[in-house]
Amino acid sequence: MARFGLLFLLAAALGGVAASPVDEQQLLGNPSSLAPGKEWDWTDCGTDSHIVHINSIKVSPDPPQRGQDLTITVEGVASEDVEDGAYADVTVKVGVIKLLQKEFDVCEEAEKANASIQCPVTKGSHKVVQSVTLPKEIPPAQFRVNVRGFTVEDDDMVCLDLMMDFRPKRGSFLSW
Numbered sequence: 001m002a003r004f005g006l007l008f009l010l011a012a013a014l015g016g017v018a019a020s021p022v023d024e025q026q027l028l029g030n031p032s033s034l035a036p037g038k039e040w041d042w043t044d045c046g047t048d049s050h051i052v053h054i055n056s057i058k059v060s061p062d063p064p065q066r067g068q069d070l071t072i073t074v075e076g077v078a079s080e081d082v083e084d085g086a087y088a089d090v091t092v093k094v095g096v097i098k099l100l101q102k103e104f105d106v107c108e109e110a111e112k113a114n115a116s117i118q119c120p121v122t123k124g125s126h127k128v129v130q131s132v133t134l135p136k137e138i139p140p141a142q143f144r145v146n147v148r149g150f151t152v153e154d155d156d157m158v159c160l161d162l163m164m165d166f167r168p169k170r171g172s173f174l175s176w
Contacts, residue, residue, distance in 0.1 A: 038165075039063035045159040051080045052149065052158040066166060067136025075127045082106075082121040085152030093144045106149060140167045 040063055044054045054076040064070050084107045092100040107119035117128055142165040149158035 040162070040164045042163075043161045045161050046156070047159070050156045050159055051151070052076055052078045052082065054158070054160060057162075064134060064164060064166075066134055066138045069131050069133050071129065071131045073127065073129045075125070077125045078121055078123050081123050082119060082157065083152050084119045086119065086149065086157055087152075088147050088149040088158070091146045093146075094139075094141045099143075138166050141165075142167060 040059065042054070042057050046053050054074060056073075056075045058073040060071045060073075061068065086106040088104050088106050090100070090102055090104060091098060110118055113130065115128060115130060117126055142163065145162040145164070147158065147160040147162070149156075149160075151157050
């Protein structure tokens with residue numbers, strides 16, 4: 001969220017899923033699933049030591065659709081300023097298979113995306129609205145995205161877990 005560029009990281013992660021080979025298979029704990037009828041969800045897994053907390057994430061269209069523009073609205077609060085050099089480790093998994101693990105420079109990603117909030121991010125409440133295009137090649141699977149963000153001093157910045165389900169729904173015929 002250091003300027004809430006984490007959603008750009010999510011888009012990059014999902015984009016990478018379509019193009020990245022599985023370079024490592026590893027058991028990563030018990031894969032949880034979404035509630036019936038729910039196609040995406042998120043959790044702020046931060047503790048008191050994290051300086052950024054996400055209050056809400058809204059997407060349009062809801063649920064997200066492969067190959068379409070996705071508008072993401074994130075609201076959150078930073079208890080301290082976030083400086084240049086903040087970074088996030090992003091992991092994308094399908095079940096127990098790790099598809100992608102990458103470190104992103106949060107401020108650099110915000111700059112590349114021409115985000116409305118840039119580093120340094122000041123202490124306080126922030127709202128970011130950003131649109132991205134989801135690749136149409138996203139496979140029909142349920143993805144777990146873990147984002148762990150850190151300040152330039154390696155202090156805990158943000159913890160965010162997302163799940164998105166791109167599997168065909170009952171009653172849909174060859175939906176992808």
